[in-house]
Amino acid sequence: MEQNNRQIExxxxxxxxxxxxxxxxxxxAALWRAGITTLxxxxKVHRPLGYSGSYPTGVLARVNGRPNVRIDQVAVEAGLVVEMQNTWPSPRFDLLRLAQALPPKLVYGGFEHGAWMPKSGLAYRLAERAMANLAGVxxxxxxxxxxxxxxxxxLDVDCLVxxxxxxxxxxxxxxxxxxGTVALVTRGDSLARFASSMGATLEILDPRVRLFPGMELFGAYRDGALMVGAPHDNRxxxxAFVPRKTVLATGRRSIPPMVRGSQLPGVLDAYAALQLAAVHRVMAGQRVAVVGTGAEMDIAEKLAALGVDVVHRGPVAELSEIMGRRRVTGIRAGTQIRCDAVVHAGPWRADPSLGFQASGEGMFQVQAHPLPQSFSIVGAAARGDERIHAARxxxxxxxxxxxxxxTAGELYCHIDAGETDPExxxxxxxCGMGTCQGFPCWENMLALLAARIGVEPEMFARPTHRPPRRSITVAQAAGLAALVEPDQ
Incomplete structure (x- = not known):
């Protein structure tokens, strides 16, 4: 791994x-540099998860006594106290990992099996406490x-980007x-992180644009007339943005390959891998495989230029398994290839959450409709979604x-019994009801469902994307109380 001695330790x-x-x-990034990949x-089964760029749960930890903090969005500070969650009795000695030995069907649907739970008294309280431990809360x-x-x-603006x-x-x-008055919201601490990492020449942001970096736009309310964002720094x-026009330039993300082992520490999307290498000077691994839907060659070339040892590059459709128990140890892609990291660059799909929230209508299952006229989509997000490779x-x-x-097995249990409604x-x-809020999990669920019954994924209505799509603290929400008029 490369080092940068000019930085302060x-x-x-x-x-x-x-x-x-x-x-x-x-x-x-600091933990990854130190060789700590299970975060x-x-x-339910307490499988190891890590920094992936795809699944927020892999980077949730307890920071200075506050649970469920995304440590890929927290800068290191001297004396910071960070602890792994969802362990018992402690992160160093986690007995809950024994759940990995349970038969898979035993935990389908979660541990909250009503038939198992005592109905009252001390037994109920102890069982409830056990369920909370198993759920990590x-x-x-x-x-x-x-x-x-x-x-x-x-903030009232003419245009919100x-x-x-x-x-x-x-x-x-x-x-x-x-x-006009313009505001730009980006989850990055700096602009165009991926494009910068790829060496693109960037346009300078007009100083008249008010920039909100390190912020997640978590909800579109009232048909998009109210858009609300929360900074990653909960301090x-x-x-609350009240825009006359909203432009979604949210780009597209790479969907993790739908193969066994895709959640292992060491599997990263192209954005995350390039951030580690280009910004933090931390290599994704000692031997890295890059797979994708066409962009894998460019991504592999850039990673190699940054010092990454790329041992394989090829189509994601040829990938059949990612091997390993605690982290990646190899892949099967026609032949077995030894590696300790897998970078995926496609299929590329846009997160539909904000557009869905701005246009959706209904009660039990909200249906997406055409976007309001005040909305537009530009850039990569407007190019359409790539098809996900899913075997039957x-x-x-x-x-x-x-x-x-x-798991796929749990979904198959319901699909094969005749249940085909994604909601x-x-x-x-x-599925999709954790911190990811349905992206990218529902992308793979719909592809798996369609492949299993032999239809096209587009025939299914998406499950409901409800705000908030990303975390906001109680303190941040309380600070908006006097700024947003309640619906009548």
Whole structure:
């Protein structure tokens, strides 16, 4: 791994053990540099999860007594105390990992089997506590963390641009040149991180555009007339945007391959792998395989230029298995290839959450309709989605939703019994109901369902994308109370 000795070293605690990071590192990047790749455990079977760029659960940890903090969005600080969640009695000695030995069907649908639960008394309280431990929610925030409201902001703008890539920058500049008020929201701390990592020449953002970096737009309300965002730094207040026009320049993300082992630490999307190598000077692995739908050659070439040893590059459709128990040890793609990391670059799909929330109507199952006229989609997000490669018989141990531990086998149990409504499958299995909020889990669920019964994925209505699509703290939400008028 490459080193940058000009950066200041910072020491923090991971599960009680000192770890040295560098100024500018995220906690996840610092841990990866230190060789620590298992950062979290899945909900039911406690499989190892890590930094992937795809599944938020893999980077959720307890930070300074606050649970469920994304450590890929937290900068290292001296004295920071970070602990793995969903372990018992401790991260160093986690007995819950024994759940991996359970027969898979025993935990389909979760541990909350009503027939098993005592009905009252001490037995019920103990069982409820056990269920909370198994679900990873037994330890609330430290009582010293007072939920004091963080003052929010309300901002009326002519144009709100969502996404800080080249298309978002260009669109924001175009509207600023017309003399209107423009705000640009991006989840990155800097603009166009992926394009910069690939060496693209970037347009300078017009100084008249108000930039909101490190912020997630988590909800579209009132047909998109109200868009609300929360900064990753929970010490900063949320912002309620009231735009006359909204431009979605959210780009596309690579969907994890639907093969056994795709959730293992060491499987990263192209964005995450390039961020590690180009920004943090941390290699994804010692021997890296790159797969994709056409972009794998360019991604592999860029990673190699940054010092990554790329041992395989090829179509994702040829990938049949990712091997390993605690992390990646190899792949099968026609032949067996030894590697310790897999980078996927496609199929590329846009997260539909915000557009769905702005246009959806209904009660039990919200249906998406055409976007309001005040909305437009530009850049990569407007190019359409690539098809996901899904075999009719995916290995039943393949995780479709690592956040909620939903496997292909669990979905097959319901599909083969005749249940083909994606909304019902979601409710039966909890697929997509974790921190990912359905993306990319529902992409793979719909592809798996369609392949199993021999139809096209487009014939199915998507499950309901409801806000918030990403986390917001109680304190941030409270800070918006006086800024948003309630519906009448």
């Amino acid at each position: 910072v020491t923090f605690l991971w599960n009680g053990t000192p770890v040295t990071g560098r100024s500018g590192d995220s906690v996840a 979290a455990r899945s909900r 037994a330890r609330p925030a430290d009582t010293s963390l007072a939920a004091t409201a963080v003052a929010g902001e309300r 969502v996404g800080g890539g080249p298309a978002g920058i260009a669109e924001a500049n175009r509207h600023a040149e017309r003399g 900063r207040g949320a912002v 018989h995916v290995h039943p141990d393949t995780l479709v939703c690592p956040c909620m531990d939903v 019902v499958l979601k409710r039966l299995t909890s």
